[in-house]
Amino acid sequence: MSPDYRPDSGGAVVDLGKARSARIESADPSARPGADRSADSAPDWSAAELASQSGDPAARVMVDQPTPAATGPGYLGRLAGAHRRAVVPEWLRSLAELRTAAAWVARHYAHATGYHALRAPVYAARLTLQAPTGAARFVGGTMRWMADTEGEPVRLAAVRREDAAEYLKLSRQRDGRVRLRTLVAVLALFTGLGAALAVYVLAPEWLQAVSAGAVVMALGSAGRRADAPVIHRAVELPAAVKLTSDIVLRALGALGIPAINQAQAKGRNGFEFTAPITRDGPGWRAEGNLPYGVTVTDIIERRERLASGLRRPLGCVWPEAVPNEHTGHLILWVGDQDMSTAKKPVWPLLKSGSVDLFKPVAFGTDQRGRWVEITLMYIAAVIGAIPRMGKTFLLRLLLLIAALDPRAELHTYDLKGTGDLDPVGNAVSHRHRAGDEEEDIEYAVRDLRALREELRRRAKMIRSLPRDVCPESKVTSDLANKPSFGLHPIVVGVDECQVWFEHDKYGKELEEICTDLVKRGPATGIVLLLATQRPDAKALPTGISANASARFCLKVMGQLENDMVLGTSAYKRGVRATMFSWADKGIHYFVGEGSDARIVGSVYVDAPAAEAIGARARKARELAGTLSGHALGEDPQPDTSSAYDLLRDVLVVVPADEPKVWSETVVARLAELRPEVYDGWDPEGLAAALKPHGIATIQVGRRTGGKVVNRRGIDRSHITTAIAERDGNQDAG
Numbered sequence: 263m264s265p266d267y268r269p270d271s272g273g274a275v276v277d278l279g280k281a282r283s284a285r286i287e288s289a290d291p292s293a294r295p296g297a298d299r300s301a302d303s304a305p306d307w308s309a310a311e312l313a314s315q316s317g318d319p320a321a322r323v324m325v326d327q328p329t330p331a332a333t334g335p336g337y338l339g340r341l342a343g344a345h346r347r348a349v350v351p352e353w354l355r356s357l358a359e360l361r362t363a364a365a366w367v368a369r370h371y372a373h374a375t376g377y378h379a380l381r382a383p384v385y386a387a388r389l390t391l392q393a394p395t396g397a398a399r400f401v402g403g404t405m406r407w408m409a410d411t412e413g414e415p416v417r418l419a420a421v422r423r424e425d426a427a428e429y430l431k432l433s434r435q436r437d438g439r440v441r442l443r444t445l446v447a448v449l450a451l452f453t454g455l456g457a458a459l460a461v462y463v464l465a466p467e468w469l470q471a472v473s474a475g476a477v478v479m480a481l482g483s484a485g486r487r488a489d490a491p492v493i494h495r496a497v498e499l500p501a502a503v504k505l506t507s508d509i510v511l512r513a514l515g516a517l518g519i520p521a522i523n524q525a526q527a528k529g530r531n532g533f534e535f536t537a538p539i540t541r542d543g544p545g546w547r548a549e550g551n552l553p554y555g556v557t558v559t560d561i562i563e564r565r566e567r568l569a570s571g572l573r574r575p576l577g578c579v580w581p582e583a584v585p586n587e588h589t590g591h592l593i594l595w596v597g598d599q600d601m602s603t604a605k606k607p608v609w610p611l612l613k614s615g616s617v618d619l620f621k622p623v624a625f626g627t628d629q630r631g632r633w634v635e636i637t638l639m640y641i642a643a644v645i646g647a648i649p650r651m652g653k654t655f656l657l658r659l660l661l662l663i664a665a666l667d668p669r670a671e672l673h674t675y676d677l678k679g680t681g682d683l684d685p686v687g688n689a690v691s692h693r694h695r696a697g698d699e700e701e702d703i704e705y706a707v708r709d710l711r712a713l714r715e716e717l718r719r720r721a722k723m724i725r726s727l728p729r730d731v732c733p734e735s736k737v738t739s740d741l742a743n744k745p746s747f748g749l750h751p752i753v754v755g756v757d758e759c760q761v762w763f764e765h766d767k768y769g770k771e772l773e774e775i776c777t778d779l780v781k782r783g784p785a786t787g788i789v790l791l792l793a794t795q796r797p798d799a800k801a802l803p804t805g806i807s808a809n810a811s812a813r814f815c816l817k818v819m820g821q822l823e824n825d826m827v828l829g830t831s832a833y834k835r836g837v838r839a840t841m842f843s844w845a846d847k848g849i850h851y852f853v854g855e856g857s858d859a860r861i862v863g864s865v866y867v868d869a870p871a872a873e874a875i876g877a878r879a880r881k882a883r884e885l886a887g888t889l890s891g892h893a894l895g896e897d898p899q900p901d902t903s904s905a906y907d908l909l910r911d912v913l914v915v916v917p918a919d920e921p922k923v924w925s926e927t928v929v930a931r932l933a934e935l936r937p938e939v940y941d942g943w944d945p946e947g948l949a950a951a952l953k954p955h956g957i958a959t960i961q962v963g964r965r966t967g968g969k970v971v972n973r974r975g976i977d978r979s980h981i982t983t984a985i986a987e988r989d990g991n992q993d994a995g
């Protein structure tokens with residue numbers, strides 16, 4: 263069966279007598295399915311016309327109008343809507359991929375050279391042993407050639423037929439040949455002997471050795487047996503079966519989809535190839551349209567059966583929908599090797615290199631072995647999967663990437679408590695905790711409260727910056743480089759985040775802060791990465807799951823979890839992490855980086871490798887002077903910043919009937935209210951503490967002893983406005 267790029271059937275046929283109206287209705291070809299068929303598939307109109315002209319009311323007539331050219335958009339319209347295939351193939355456009363491919367080729371040949379060089383003496387010995395056989399074959403072959411033995415069967419046949427004339431002709435020809443060949447052989451013999459003598463007498467010893475060696479090797483090669491090759495292959499290349507249209511159709515026919523089966527039962531393909539099957543990376547790619555009403559999701563759902571029909575391991579078979587195409591357009595990519603076991607290129611950051619979090623960084627490879635990148639800045643991410651599929655490894659990988667940017671401040675929480683995040687946490691994290699005890703949760707609550715304050719400070723700072731310094735109202739790499747702004751990236755990674763959100767006492771508060779960080783964090787340079795093994799509404803509150811801008815979904819068991827992580831109706835659109843098998847560790851759907859869902863196998867970094875990267879990141883921070891907090895062995899100060907709220911405390915000590923108060927009065931009252939915090943504060947200290955909240959002190963005049971004395975003070979309404987703005991609650995005062 264050969265691939266057919268045209269639709270299977272011709273036009274529909276109706277009974278002329280019964281279906282005059284159908285003819286009229288169907289005059290507009292765009293009003294029925296298949297209207298976009300090409301001219302190739304136009305019905306055989308002449309036959310139909312003949313039938314109608316015959317005047318027989320029972321005659322059958324085509325309902326389709328004859329279409330001399332393709333209907334639909336005109337030439338320009340079709341050009342505008344055409345898909346342009348890349349002039350330069352994908353792998354040639356990426357320097358990193360080209361380098362990886364070149365390195366593989368170089369390593370392949372270096373290996374082959376080394377393999378054969380080591381065995382060269384064995385090859386030489388075997389060839390020498392075979393040389394006598396080779397010499398005998400050479401002499402025998404030469405004799406047979408001289409005697410023209412190849413013509414013997416023909417001569418014998420002439421004898422059997424008793425065809426004297428033919429025999430005589432052949433004998434004469436043979437005699438001439440034998441004479442000529444004998445002459446040539448004798449001449450060659452004397453030339454050879456002469457040359458050998460000349461070499462023996464005149465040539466230096468090394469040339470004699472080389473010549474003798476070459477003759478022995480040549481004779482040895484002539485003496486080899488077909489079933490015992492002297493040289494073995496240094497590399498066994500995997501032999502992947504070529505994907506053909508027959509195999510694709512066989513597999514589709516085995517899925518049990520009625521529309522495909524019916525089409526195939528009628529002798530049609532049940533699949534319309536729209537492009538030839540081609541090599542695409544380390545695999546084959548087939549592309550085409552499924553029958554009307556069959557969608558790519560129907561195929562994805564039956565991926566296991568498809569793999570069986572293709573006779574390939576499940577990890578090699580990847581049916582995909584094409585974004586912006588109709589839902590029946592299937593791309594079937596069949597890899598040479600199982601994605602979970604195929605050899606992956608070496609991660610560029612494994613041994614060296616640093617990261618700019620504002621730029622894309624490779625974190626995994628797609629089915630075709632191409633790098634997939636992520637820009638960690640400006641995202642909030644959720645990672646979901648059933649247990650043991652590689653969720654923690656993926657979170658740790660992202661945190662390691664963050665660690666390799668010396669500017670980034672990491673806050674890492676391993677609520678599973680097995681120490682999986684320790685290689686990052688202990689090496690570089692500003693705040694780090696492993697475990698889900700009460701004190702671990704309280705530690706996190708204090709940290710998150712401080713982060714919320716930091717978020718507000720950053721938002722205000724960004725708002726106050728001139729447009730030319732901060733043109734996009736968000737943290738940029740340049741702004742992050744300036745320590746005075748304090749806008750360096752902050753990356754918070756939480757494994758098993760459901761422990762936080764389901765906590766009796768702090769669950770609601772943690773959820774509120776995380777929702778705030780997910781919504782407002784990205785623009786202010788705060789990145790929140792949440793991983794959970796139970797992605798339901800409680801474990802991953804909707805405020806968070808709906809606003810996450812990057813999503814990683816490893817194997818999950820059902821539609822609900824799938825959509826929770828990948829976004830509403832992802833399952834319906836065919837983005838189904840349920841199709842991953844148990845062996846697909848680290849393989850996930852990745853939504854983010856401005857593109858549709860992609861299947862990615864994350865880079866595998868085990869604990870020792872993670873420790874090594876962590877140590878490297880620590881060194882870079884030591885050089886940059888950015889190591890802080892937990893990594894320096896410093897526990898956070900008893901968190902005064904979260905235990906008190908300066909603005910609210912000021913409101914407490916400045917009642918509403920005192921609109922303007924001197925700073926010295928405020929600090930004195932504050933010291934009375936909370937001596938452990940405010941004792942020793944002076945008016946300058948108060949001014950500095952109010953500044954990040956956008957509040958400046960003012961001149962306040964007060965009449966003392968009949969004179970008006972002006973001193974620095976605060977306007978109570980500024981405090982209430984700041985609180986209202988901060989909390990988004992206009993009634994704050």
Ligand SMILES: Nc1ncnc2c1ncn2[C@@H]1O[C@H](COP(=O)(O)OP(=O)(O)OP(=O)(O)O)[C@@H](O)[C@H]1O
Nearest residue numbers: 648649650651652653654655795847848864865866
């Ligand atoms: N990218 C990867 N490639 C290959 N194997 C991986 C990859 N990531 C993880 N694994 C394997 O999967 C196992 C489970 O990984 P991990 O501990 O991250 O799972 P998990 O989903 O966090 O499990 P749990 O829910 O129990 O914490 C690891 O021990 C590792 O061997």
